[in-house]
Amino acid sequence: MIKSSFKLKLIFSYFFLIFASLGFIAFFLDRHIEEKTLQGIESALLNEARLIENQVSVPSALNNPPYLDKLCKDLGLRIGSRITVINLEGKVLADSEVPFQQVPGMENHLGRPEVSEVLQGRIGREIRYSSTLKIDMLYMAVPIEKNNVRAGILRLALPLTSVQKVLSAARKTIIVGLLFTLGLAFVLASILAKALIRPINRIIYASSRFAKGDFSRRIFHQGSHDEIGRLAATLNNMAQEIEYKIREVATKNQHLEAIFNSMIEGVIVTDRSSKVISVNRAIEELFGISRAQVEGKFFQEGIRNSGISELIAEAMSSARFISKEVTLVMPPQKILQANVSPLFDQEKVGGSLTVIHDITEIRRLETVRRDFVANVSHELKTPLTSIKGFVETLLEGALDDKENSVDFLRIINNHTDRLNALVDDLLELSHMESKEMSLSKTKFSLAPLVKEVMTVFGSQAKKKKVELSFELPQGLEIFADKDKIEQVLVNLVNNAIKYNKENGFVKVYSGQSKDGTKIVVEDSGSGIPAKDIPRIFERFYRVDKARSRELGGTGLGLSIVKHIIELHSGSVGVESTEGLGSKFFFIIPASSI
Amino acid sequence: MVKKNKIIIVEDDKDINNLIAYNLDKEGFAVEQSLDGLSAMQKIEHEVFDIVILDIMLPGIDGFEVCKRIKADSRYSRSFVVVVSAKSHEQDKLYAHLLGADYYLTKPFNLSGLLGAVNEISETLGREYLVRNG
Numbered sequence: 001m002i003k004s005s006f007k008l009k010l011i012f013s014y015f016f017l018i019f020a021s022l023g024f025i026a027f028f029l030d031r032h033i034e035e036k037t038l039q040g041i042e043s044a045l046l047n048e049a050r051l052i053e054n055q056v057s058v059p060s061a062l063n064n065p066p067y068l069d070k071l072c073k074d075l076g077l078r079i080g081s082r083i084t085v086i087n088l089e090g091k092v093l094a095d096s097e098v099p100f101q102q103v104p105g106m107e108n109h110l111g112r113p114e115v116s117e118v119l120q121g122r123i124g125r126e127i128r129y130s131s132t133l134k135i136d137m138l139y140m141a142v143p144i145e146k147n148n149v150r151a152g153i154l155r156l157a158l159p160l161t162s163v164q165k166v167l168s169a170a171r172k173t174i175i176v177g178l179l180f181t182l183g184l185a186f187v188l189a190s191i192l193a194k195a196l197i198r199p200i201n202r203i204i205y206a207s208s209r210f211a212k213g214d215f216s217r218r219i220f221h222q223g224s225h226d227e228i229g230r231l232a233a234t235l236n237n238m239a240q241e242i243e244y245k246i247r248e249v250a251t252k253n254q255h256l257e258a259i260f261n262s263m264i265e266g267v268i269v270t271d272r273s274s275k276v277i278s279v280n281r282a283i284e285e286l287f288g289i290s291r292a293q294v295e296g297k298f299f300q301e302g303i304r305n306s307g308i309s310e311l312i313a314e315a316m317s318s319a320r321f322i323s324k325e326v327t328l329v330m331p332p333q334k335i336l337q338a339n340v341s342p343l344f345d346q347e348k349v350g351g352s353l354t355v356i357h358d359i360t361e362i363r364r365l366e367t368v369r370r371d372f373v374a375n376v377s378h379e380l381k382t383p384l385t386s387i388k389g390f391v392e393t394l395l396e397g398a399l400d401d402k403e404n405s406v407d408f409l410r411i412i413n414n415h416t417d418r419l420n421a422l423v424d425d426l427l428e429l430s431h432m433e434s435k436e437m438s439l440s441k442t443k444f445s446l447a448p449l450v451k452e453v454m455t456v457f458g459s460q461a462k463k464k465k466v467e468l469s470f471e472l473p474q475g476l477e478i479f480a481d482k483d484k485i486e487q488v489l490v491n492l493v494n495n496a497i498k499y500n501k502e503n504g505f506v507k508v509y510s511g512q513s514k515d516g517t518k519i520v521v522e523d524s525g526s527g528i529p530a531k532d533i534p535r536i537f538e539r540f541y542r543v544d545k546a547r548s549r550e551l552g553g554t555g556l557g558l559s560i561v562k563h564i565i566e567l568h569s570g571s572v573g574v575e576s577t578e579g580l581g582s583k584f585f586f587i588i589p590a591s592s593i
Numbered sequence: 594m595v596k597k598n599k600i601i602i603v604e605d606d607k608d609i610n611n612l613i614a615y616n617l618d619k620e621g622f623a624v625e626q627s628l629d630g631l632s633a634m635q636k637i638e639h640e641v642f643d644i645v646i647l648d649i650m651l652p653g654i655d656g657f658e659v660c661k662r663i664k665a666d667s668r669y670s671r672s673f674v675v676v677v678s679a680k681s682h683e684q685d686k687l688y689a690h691l692l693g694a695d696y697y698l699t700k701p702f703n704l705s706g707l708l709g710a711v712n713e714i715s716e717t718l719g720r721e722y723l724v725r726n727g
C-alpha cells in the first residue's frame with residue numbers, strides 16, 4: 001500500500017531511471033543486431049551471386065536466353081532468392097520470378113541504383129521496397145565477366161523477411177528481459193523507498209507531536225549521520241530546547257502566579273474595554289467574589305464598584321497613573337487606596353492595572369492614635385486644671401477660708417496622685433507598645449502569687465467590706481513573666497474591689513481552656529453594660545467616667561492587662577451581667593518549655 | 594446697683610465644677626451647677642441664665658451641642674456662653690465660635706482670666722440693663 005507521494009516519487013524515479021537506461025541499451029542492441037544480421041545476409045548473398053555469376057558467364061548460357069531463363073529459375077528456386085540477369089544496356093535477359101514470355105516487356109533496369117553502381121565498377125547494393133512483392137527487398141548486383149570483360153549484370157534479390165524475423169525474435173527477448181527487469185526494479189525500488197522513507201516518517205510523526213505541544217518525544221535515528229539523521233538530531237535538539245524553555249516559562253509563570261496570589265495588595269488587570277482579565281486572591285477576599293465569577297466580565301458587572309470603575313476609565317482615557325482613596329460602602333466599611341496605571345500596547349492604551357491597598361487598618365490606627373493623643377492631653381489637662389485652679393484660689397485668699405482650704409489641698413493632692421498614676425501607666429503602655437520590652441519568663445506557681453496580691457489588697461477590701469478569696473490547684477504553674485502577671489492580677493483585683501458593692505466578694509480561680517491556663521477574677525460588682533463590653537479594654541474607655549475618676553482610675557488599667565497578656569500570646573476577655581457582677585479572665589498558653 | 598447675674602456651670606469634672614462655683618460664688622454671682630449636657634439643658638429650659646460656663650467633652654450631649662441649642666433659641670438671645678475646654682485645637686475654637694460661643698478658654702485656665710471674662714460680660718449686661726431701663 002502506497003500512501004505517501006514522496007515514496008511514489010521515489011519509486012517512479014527509480015523506475016524511470018532503470019527504464020531509461022534499459023531503453024537505451026535495448027535501442028542500441030536492436031540497431032546492432034539488425035546491422036549484423038543484414039551484413040551476414042549481404043555477404044551470403046554476395047557469395048551466392050559470385051557462384052551464380054560463374055555459371056551464368058559461360059557463353060552458352062549468356063547467349064541462350066531460354067537456357068538462361070531456365071537456369072535462373074532453377075537456381076532461384078534452390079537458393080530462395082530472386083535472380084535477375086541484365087545486359088549492359090539495362091535490358092532484363094532473364095528473371096527467376098518472371099515468366100520467360102514476360103521478360104522482354106520488363107522496363108529498363110539501367111536506372112536502378114544497384115545496377116548503376118555495378119556499371120561504375122562497384123558491387124551494387126540497395127534495400128528498396130518492392131512494389132511488386134510489397135516487401136522490403138535487399139538487392140545485390142555483381143558484374144558478369146566473360147574473359148575479364150564485363151558482359152552483363154547479375155542481380156540477386158532477397159526479401160528481408162528473414163532479417164525481420166531474426167530482429168523480432170531478438171526484440172521479443174529484449175522486451176521480456178526489459179519487463180522482467182522493470183518488475184524487479186519496481187520491487188527493489190519499493191523496498192529501498194520504504195527504507196528511505198521510514199526515518200522521514202518517524203520525523204513526521206515526532207514533529208506532529210511537537211506541533212501538538214508534546215515535546216517529550218525524541219526521534220530515533222540510530223545515530224546515522226546522513227542528512228536525515230542530522231535533521232532528526234536537529235529536531236531533537238530543538239524539541240529539547242523548546243521543552244526546556246517551556247518548563248522555564250512555566251516555572252516563571254508559577255512564580256509570578258504565586259507572587260500575584262500571595263500579594264496583600266489586590267490586583268485587577270483589565271483590557272481596554274474594562275473587561276476583567278485577571279484578579280488575585282486579595283481581590284477575591286476584599287470584594288467577596290470568586291475569580292471565575294468576574295474574569296471575562298466587565299469590571300462594573302463583575303466587581304461592582306463605581307468608584308474604582310471610574311478611576312480605571314479615567315486612567316485609560318487620560319493614559320496617566322491615578323491614585324485615589326475609595327470607600328467601600330458595603331459592610332464592613334473599608335477604605336481603599338486604588339492605584340490605577342494604564343497598560344500600553346504598542347504606544348496605545350491596551351488595558352489597565354489596578355493595585356488596591358486596604359488602608360482601613362492604617363486609617364483606623366491613625367484614628368486610634370489621634371484619639372489617644374487627644375485623650376492623653378485631656379486626661380492630663382483635667383487634673384492640671386484642678387491643681388492650678390485650686391492653687392490660684394488659695395493664693396487669691398482662700399487660705400484664710402479655714403472651712404475649705406484643707407479640702408482644696410486634699411483635692412490638689414488627689415489630682416497630683418492621679419497625674420502620677422497616669423504618667424506611670426502611660427510610660428508602662430508606651431514601653432510595652434515599643435515592643436522593646438522583653439519578657440523574663442519563668443515557670444512559677446500561681447497560688448502563692450495570687451495570695452500575695454490578695455494580702456496587698458487586704459485592708460482596701462476590708463474598708464469596702466469586700467470578701468477576697470481564691471481557689472487554685474496547688475501545683476498549678478504557668479510559664480510567664482512573673483512581675484507582669486502580678487501586675488495583671490493587681491489591676492484586675494483592684495478593679496474588682498473598686499467597682500464592687502458593700503458586702504460583695506472577689507474570687508480568683510482557674511478554669512479549663514484548650515488554649516492554656518485560664519485564670520478568672522470574678523466580682524459581685526455593678527457589672528458592665530453589654531454595649532460597653534467590646535470596648536472595655538480600649539485605652540481611656542470608661543463605663544462611668546465620673547465614677548472612674550472618683551475612684552482614682554486612669555482609664556488605662558485594663559488596657560495594660562490586655563497588652564501584657566497579648567505579649568504572652570494569650571487572650572483576655574470578660575463575661576458580665578449588668579447589676580450582678582463580672583468575670584474577667586485571661587489565658588496564658590501552655591508552653592512546651 | 595448692678596444686678597447679680599445668674600450663672601450655670603456645665604462641667605463633668607466635679608472638682609473643676611466646684612472650683613469655678615466657689616470662685617464665682619465669692620464674686621457674688623448666683624451659681625447653678627450641672628455635671629452633664631442633658632441636665633444642663635433641662636435647667637436652662639426652666640430658667641434663663643445670663644452666663645453659661647460650658648465644658649465641651651461631656652457625657653451624653655456634648656458642649657458643642659449645648660452651645661448650638663442655646664444660641665439657636667431666641668429665648669436665650671441674651672445668654673453669654675463661655676467655653677472652658679481641654680480642646681485647644683484652632684478648629685475646635687473656630688467651631689465653637691461659629692456655633693456662637695462668646696469666649697473660649699482652654700484648660701488649664703487662669704482663674705483670673707475666667708473671672709475677668711465673667712466680670713466683663715456682667716458689666717456689658719449691666720450697661721445694657723441701664724440703657725434699657727433708663
